[in-house]
Amino acid sequence: MDYFRPRSVEEAVTLGQSPGAAFLGGGTDLVLQMRQGKVNPQCLIDVHNLAELKEIRRNGDVLELGSMVTFSEVSDSNLLQDSARALWLAGQTMGSPAIRNQATIGGNLGNGSPAADAIPALLALDAEVCLRSQAGEEVISLAVFLERYPLLAPGTLIWKFLVPLRGWQSGFAKLGRRRALAIARLSVAVALKTEGETVMDLRVAFGAVGKRAFLSPALAARFIGRELDVHWRTEMISGSQELVRETLKTRASAPYKAVAVGGVMHQALMLLQE
Amino acid sequence: MNIELRVNEQDFRLVVEPDERLLDVLRNRLGLIGTKEGCGEGECGACTILMDGKAVNSCLVLAAQAVGHELMTIEGVGDRLHPHPLQKSFVELGAVQCGFCTPGMILSAKALLDRNSQPSEEEIKEAMSGNLCRCTGYDKIVKAVQRAAEEVAR
Numbered sequence: 001m002d003y004f005r006p007r008s009v010e011e012a013v014t015l016g017q018s019p020g021a022a023f024l025g026g027g028t029d030l031v032l033q034m035r036q037g038k039v040n041p042q043c044l045i046d047v048h049n050l051a052e053l054k055e056i057r058r059n060g061d062v063l064e065l066g067s068m069v070t071f072s073e074v075s076d077s078n079l080l081q082d083s084a085r086a087l088w089l090a091g092q093t094m095g096s097p098a099i100r101n102q103a104t105i106g107g108n109l110g111n112g113s114p115a116a117d118a119i120p121a122l123l124a125l126d127a128e129v130c131l132r133s134q135a136g137e138e139v140i141s142l143a144v145f146l147e148r149y150p151l152l153a154p155g156t157l158i159w160k161f162l163v164p165l166r167g168w169q170s171g172f173a174k175l176g177r178r179r180a181l182a183i184a185r186l187s188v189a190v191a192l193k194t195e196g197e198t199v200m201d202l203r204v205a206f207g208a209v210g211k212r213a214f215l216s217p218a219l220a221a222r223f224i225g226r227e228l229d230v231h232w233r234t235e236m237i238s239g240s241q242e243l244v245r246e247t248l249k250t251r252a253s254a255p256y257k258a259v260a261v262g263g264v265m266h267q268a269l270m271l272l273q274e
Numbered sequence: 275m276n277i278e279l280r281v282n283e284q285d286f287r288l289v290v291e292p293d294e295r296l297l298d299v300l301r302n303r304l305g306l307i308g309t310k311e312g313c314g315e316g317e318c319g320a321c322t323i324l325m326d327g328k329a330v331n332s333c334l335v336l337a338a339q340a341v342g343h344e345l346m347t348i349e350g351v352g353d354r355l356h357p358h359p360l361q362k363s364f365v366e367l368g369a370v371q372c373g374f375c376t377p378g379m380i381l382s383a384k385a386l387l388d389r390n391s392q393p394s395e396e397e398i399k400e401a402m403s404g405n406l407c408r409c410t411g412y413d414k415i416v417k418a419v420q421r422a423a424e425e426v427a428r
């Protein structure tokens with residue numbers, strides 16, 4: 001096996017052409033998967049410390065987040081606390097402190113774990129993903145990107161996330177630990193725009209309900225144009241329970257998750273208000 | 275492959291496999307066996323060390339990834355003659371029984387105290403939430419961290 005630590009995104013992408021290459025972030029998933037024999041890369045391209053991939057910055061009304069930003073960096077960021085609260089909350093609840101110091105948001109996406117906490121938050125915040133490969137640069141909505149199978153073509157590097165800053169409120173809540181049984185994991189992210197008491201726009205995303213995190217525009221549509229009051233909340237809770245029941249159908253986790261999502265949704269909505 | 279690691283303020287030149295975990299290199303090649311392997315999958319915290327002052331699980335980091343970072347293991351925290359306030363308070367308050375979890379506990383606590391010298395009980399519990407102990411119950415551990423914080427503040 002070969003190991004490289006490129007000095008630029010450019011160089012990383014060139015190295016990514018080598019057969020059996022894998023990009024290595026913090027390692028919290030990949031190191032374990034290699035050890036368990038689930039993946040056998042022939043060449044590791046370690047990008048965890050690449051400065052270009054570690055930036056958190058505001059660029060006009062877009063927030064740019066490098067793929068190698070760690071969960072600790074997410075939860076330490078005042079900028080994210082103020083403007084991307086769902087992601088900031090996901091950064092705080094993910095794993096243990098030691099895991100958060102290593103694990104990165106790009107790795108979270110690239111490993112395609114159904115329990116990747118950053119993903120529902122980024123979906124609710126309407127993030128785009130910037131990819132880099134030998135073919136050039138691609139910017140794609142995260143929601144659309146998540147419909148790809150396989151997620152990443154070989155040699156494609158997750159470069160950064162772009163989060164639009166629209167002054168929306170957002171919240172995130174979850175159940176379950178990192179290696180808790182899949183049956184006991186679940187997360188919810190909500191982002192909304194209000195005018196007075198009226199909900200003008202809304203995005204709701206779920207994690208660990210099915211193979212990949214997803215948005216539910218159908219659920220959101222039922223709650224737009226209405227007043228954000230106690231009825232709204234109660235119906236949103238029961239609406240998310242119906243949705244999870246329908247999504248999981250006869251799967252073993254359905255009875256549990258279809259109930260539990262109510263509490264998680266309740267918590268995510270509580271965390272909306274500061 | 276040839277690498278150079280900086281551990282406890284000393285530089286080491288080593289030959290390692292590209293997929294060799296930092297935990298194994300510390301224990302087997304450097305003889306720093308204070309760092310323990312419990313679960314080997316990021317759940318127990320026995321292998322916790324500091325990387326640039328931050329707690330990480332050395333079972334989930336490759337040795338090659340640690341190049342260019344400043345590492346600290348329990349051996350660098352203090353010794354019998356000059357124990358760190360945390361090491362003293364852990365012993366004095368009975369927060370050590372079998373001792374298997376202790377190096378990881380101390381390093382997680384040190385990472386906390388280095389950035390927050392007066393943590394609340396909640397903050398201590400949160401900082402130690404990735405470290406499991408089968409022996410003590412966590413009460414004494416939290417108390418030991420509080421006592422050490424007081425001593426560091428003095």
Ligand code: FES
Pocket residue numbers: 310311312313314315316317318319320321322331332333334
């Ligand atoms: S051995 Fe590393 S976390 Fe358990």
Ligand code: FES
Pocket residue numbers: 369370371372373374375376406407408409410
């Ligand atoms: S003292 Fe035995 S595991 Fe903690």
